[in-house]
Amino acid sequence: MLTWLGSYHYLGSTAIIMCLLGYSTYVLLRAGIFAVPQIAYFCIGAYLSTILTVDHEVNFYVAIATGGLAAAACGATLGWLLRSVSGIYLAIATIAFGEVTRVIVRNLDVTGGPSGILGIPRAAQDWHLVLTLAVVIIACAVLAKSRYGVAMDALRQDQLVAEHLGIAARLMRIQLFALSGLIAGIAGGLFAHFRGFIIPNDFALPVLLSVLALVVVGGLYGFTGPLVGAVVVHTLPELFADLEEYREIMLGAMLAIIILFAPRGVSGLVESLVAEVRGRQRRARSAAVASAIHEPAAAETPSGDPRRARDDVRVPSQQVEPGPALAVRDVTKRFGGLAALSNVSFDIRKGEFLGLIGPNGSGKSTLINVVSGALEPTSGTLEAHGRRLSLGRPEKTADERIGRTFQGIRLFTDFTAIENVALGAYCRHQRWTGSGGAGYFAIWRREAAEVLELVRVPASMWSRDVTTLPYGIQRRIEIARALMGHPHLLMLDEPTAGMAEDETQEIFALVSEVARERDISVLAVEHDVPVMRTYCDRVVVLNFGQLIADGSPEVVLRDRTVVEAYLGQS
Known part of the structure; x- marks a missing residue:
């Protein structure tokens, strides 16, 4: 199939292998997991499939599948073992895993030791490589558009907020390690059965560096990145064979230019230009979308009624349930010897607007974090x-229909305003895609x-980058995102926080109105005492982690x- 490449046939085939390794890296980096165990997986798949075909005469397809599944199992195990490690420490740990794997195969008799394994049947044909790459690219494209792909993007940008929207970060991390494997x-x-021999140095650190260069140049987060990177990094330098002595210099210069001027890679640069054009088109349509909300006849789209698409997923009703909306019982939270909360107990009744006040450092945000699952009591x-x-477990708390905003604004900066809000429905959406293959955002855009x-929030701002929006609008978007979870x-x-008095009054009036209409219980932390007096049905007060008062605002x-304690008066 690749014979038309002539003398570049081997180059094209190895470029496909490198591209597959790039996609193995991509599925982790897209979710913000800076782990690089790919060379270890590569080694495991190569040696295990080779041992099966050479020593045990196992069918080629069975051997390839077994090698892939074994690497996936190693990936899941590694993901679980490193579940609490992140950042540079995770990168170092996974690099070490790759080196340990290479040293082990170098010293085992069954793997041929330093000499490797020769005489491997060259059963991998060009069409095997092309078909495998095509399946992986299509799978990554579908993944990027799906609910799962949106969750990966959210995890990369802010894991804590993502978990509070119902995204199971720890489980997803293990799954992605397995998929990468x-x-x-x-x-x-495929590499082993295409080339006909393997040695331990085929899985050394320089190979990993080439894969990372491929991903960085192509684009860290776009699903076309590894494909573009394979062409730019692996193929183009070979076309200048006469400049072989300058290859490393050329590659280093290319990486420096990309990092400085296009940090999202070549594909990211192209996608940004396309997104800018589409963004202008979306902004032009926003006013039409806003006016269509109240026009039933306008609900029809070429792909069907968005409301019918949402009927395909589980949308809970606000039915009457027994017991208080929240019951806090003897909650204590210690940080070492400091008791941030000490035996705090209170209830929030259904539909009640409860104010939580107290001086700075009294434990108000700690209590919110404990209830939401960000902290374990x-x-x-x-x-x-x-x-x-x-x-x-914040993702479990989200499943119980407990939503929250944060003390500091925490919006997803890679999403538009309307996409940030749509992501709030994640805990309600139980399918990968919508009817007719519609992407996640297409399903929830109307709601x-x-x-x-x-x-x-003005319709002209819905499709804008959230970082360009006024502070007060960003606060409203955060509240809207919480409301999307019903x-x-x-x-x-x-x-x-940080708003003028009239803005504060407007926000609380808005929240109070929405809460009454939807029968939502509200727990609000606020330092503006007059606002608490006006809008709260009841107020609880914390001081040094202890509940010192509970009752009507007037009392x-x-x-x-x-x-x-709170007002500093005697």
Whole structure:
């Protein structure tokens, strides 16, 4: 199939192998997991498939599949073992894993020791390589458009927020390690059965550096990145064979230029230009979308009614459930010898607007983080409508329809305003894609537009980069994202911090109105006492991690203990 390349046939074939290794790296980097165990997977797939075909005369296809699955199993195990490691430490650990794997195969008799294995049947044909690469590219393209791919993008940008939207980061990490292993393991088997021999140095550190260069030049996050990188890094230098002594210099210069002027790689640069053109088109359509919200006849699109598409997924109703919306029982949270919370207990009734106040450092944000699952309490229990909450598991808390905003604005900067809001429905969407193969954002775009209109974000801002939007609008988008999950309980951690008085009043009036309409319980942290007095049905007060008052705003705000602790008066 690749014979038309003539003298470049071997080059083209090895470029495909390198491209597969690039995609094995891509599936981790897209989710923000800077791990590079691909060469170890590559080695495992190559040696295991070779031992099966040479020593045990196993069918070629069975051997390739076994090598890939074995590498995937190693990947899942590695992902689980390194589940608490991140950043540069994760990179170092996975590089070490690759070197340890190479040293092991170099010293085993069954792998041929330093001499490797010769006489491998060259069963891998050109069409095997091309077909495998095509399947991987199509799979990555579908993945990028799917619910799973959107979750990967969210994890890369802000893992904590992603988990609070229902994304199981720890499970996804193990799955992606396994997927990376599967791709690299199959690539290793094809490599061995294409070339006819393998030696331990085929899996040394320089190969990993070539793969990383390929991914960086092609683009870290775009699914076409490894393909573009394979052409630029692996193929183009070979076309200048007369300049062989300058190859490393050329590659280094190329990497420097890409990192300085196009940090998202060649494919990322192209995608940015395309996105800019499409963004202008979306902004031009935003006004039409806004006006169509109230026109039933306009709901039809070429791919069907968006509301019907949403019927294909599980959308919970706000039905009456027994028990309080939240029951906090004897919750204590210690950081070493410091008790940030000490035996805190209170309930939030269904539909109640509860204010949480106290001086700085009193434990308000810690309590919000404990309830949402960002922190695990030292002791105590939490219940929502009589169901025990999973402690320290924010994705499980999201499944219980508990939404939240953060003290500092935490929006996904690679998503537009409407995409940020649409991602709030992640915990409600149980399928990979929508009807007719519609992407995640296509399914939820209409409802996200309705929620943005509800919180009064102008339609002209829906398709804009969120980093270019005014501070107050970003706060509204964060609230809208929380509302997209159809929460029973909405927790707001200083939602108007840094806002003017009139903006603060407007935000709280808006939240109060929406909460009444949707029968949502609200737990709000706010330092503006007059606002608490106006909008809260009840107020609880923390001081040094202890609950010192619980009651109506009028009673609590006149309590001597509260006045002394919170207002600094006697």
